[in-house]
Amino acid sequence: MSAEKMKGSKILLESLKKEGVTDIFGYPGGKVLHIYDDIYKSDIKHYLVRHEQAAAHAADGYARSTGKVGVCLATSGPGATNLVTGIATANMDSVPMVAFTGQVSSGDIGTDSFQEADIIGITMPVTKHNFLVKDVKDLALTIKKAFYIARTGRPGPVLVDLPVDVTVNKAIFNYPESIIIPSYKPTTKGSSRQIKNAIKMIREAKQPVVLAGGGVISANASEELREFISLTKMPVSSTLLGLGAYPYNDYYSLQMPGMHGTAFSNFAIQEADLLISIGMRFDDRITGKLDTFAPNAKVIHIDIDPAEIGKCIATVLPIVGDAKEVLKEMNAYLKEESIEAKEPWLKIIEKLKLDYPLTYKMDKNAISPQYVLEVLNELTNGDAFYTTEVGTHQMWAAQYLNHTQPRHFISSGGLGTMGFGFPAAMGVQVANPGKTVINIAGDGSFQMNIQELSTVSYYNIPVKNIILNNQWLGMVRQWQELFFEERYSSTNLEGMQPDFVKVAEAYGVLGLRATKPAEVREVLKRALSHNGPVVVDIRVVREENVFPMVPAGGAIDKMIGERGSI
Amino acid sequence: MRHVLSVIVENKSGVLARVAGLFSRRGFNIDSLAVGTTEKPEFSRITLVVTGEDLVIEQITKQLYKLIDTYKVTDLTAAKHIEREMILVKVSINANNRSEVIEIVDIFRGKIIDVSDKNMTVEITGDYEKNEGFLSLLKKFGIIEIVRTGTVAIQRGTGN
């Protein structure tokens, strides 16, 4: 008996089911009509966004908040190119995602046919890998590979380009149970010899600092990190993508390092004699000028991607492996032979934390953006997912929210994509129904994907957009104030803004506003208790800057603070 | 330092673009690149000549490995290996210097593959230094055109 052949579009949906996909974000068009026809018949839930960029960010938020592979879909040409910013964002932050794009018929490729774009060429530098499927017979195996590559090793986005004939033609559907790609074998287990050496170095260090990055979160190694710190009693600083890996306000927490990190974190790093960096890549926003960074420290670098080791900074001891597995093994050794707390160092840290706390001014009549975040901490009790847009509000969210759980703070770190937060929040909410999902937005960024109000309204995706509205492109304004003698070129949005409350209402979304500090708590309470999407327009102090700040390319212990240099 | 990297990749379309794209995107320079199939039809070998400090070469190697289609990257520089590059060079000649050119070609064991009364085309195979030496001797006659294949290399002995 010969098995019945199946249409490519159906094979795609059956393959997604095999991968456990339940939700996809997308936008239709001519070259994906067959796929949409099968979506219509399928029980996989498709969310129609209003711009393909949002589909990619939503898949990204879905993935970051769950660890599952996010899925998005767009048609050929402009649909595909609209995904690119979202794919690049996911790539920079190592997010597992599979993006499907329609393509002109395989026979027409290369003829500049209608809505043809070389999306394989375009996305080569911004994906972990990509595939052009040329024959429907290869479709199922390619999808299997795409998901496998996206989720294993250092995660990342994979794009699968589907010429329309591949979705129309038929093949026998046979989804492989497992797969081996001989040329792709990520190392997950760290070298035990190196791990033992690392413990020896930790034991001998006098002033160690742990740097935890997004890799700790994507490896689901937050528990192991917490145990590691309790066994070694070392101070730990989390990068933007690592926030939540370790409880933010814990005794050993240094909070965040770098350009807008805490002063005590930066001072501790500069005085450290040992850095143990786990799943972080020494981004320039962390290190400032490289040859002034951590001048006295030896570096132990734990990362699943060998190419990160030695890329920016010389490493004394590299450990290539999955953060969870490496930390587990370390913890096992540490339990056998404990490490004494380095009391003099911890005393120094205690004093640094006392001397250089994060501070901001409070005014009776004007809302400080930081205050809004502190009220949110209270109201949500730490039990909320946060996404952010990009700008000063993002940095305050990083600084002032009380990060207690991994996968709960979701922000575009590597690419710094304005317009990310709102659609990402949609993805987070779809993946976590019943949970509170809050997008901390700037008034500039929010307008970059504001059309998604239509999506959240239609599907009743109850995300809470909190706009810290300063009527500026605030982060750029801050640089202009500090480094361009207050020449505010193209950053003042005063008088150029829509009424966000009315915009929300026009889309059928609840719009709220606060203009005075006394209103903040009530308005936020209302927003959080509303059973549906909300836009809250909070008019904050207009010219508030983010401090501390390390000027670009400077040394991280040369910071500007609220009252001049620190 | 000059390094010769031998890269085994999946033999399929787009792989060369991935490798070339990697070099331009990360700002690595390629001195030469030669690509062809291997004893196994499913693999291609890309031989890259690159110049850089050890740390840069290490980064290049790791980045090449990161490409999903890369099987193996071998830095042949430290191992005993043989390098060859073929050059076709068209040099101008006249009745007076013709025999001198032929003499040089003979010394370098080149092959004359085309001659007219104004120019001569020579094929020469050798390692980088020999070929450079040969070209520098031809310079004074006037080189009209050079075509180079890029270096290919193989490890000596039974090493695999």
Ligand SMILES: Cc1ncc(C[n+]2csc(CCOP(=O)(O)OP(=O)(O)O)c2C)c(N)n1
């Ligand atoms: C897509 C994109 N374009 C431009 C930028 C550069 N940029 C970084 S922050 C910023 C201003 C953001 O303004 P807003 O969203 O209002 O936030 P604020 O800084 O005022 O809190 C700009 C323009 C960017 N990060 N992303």
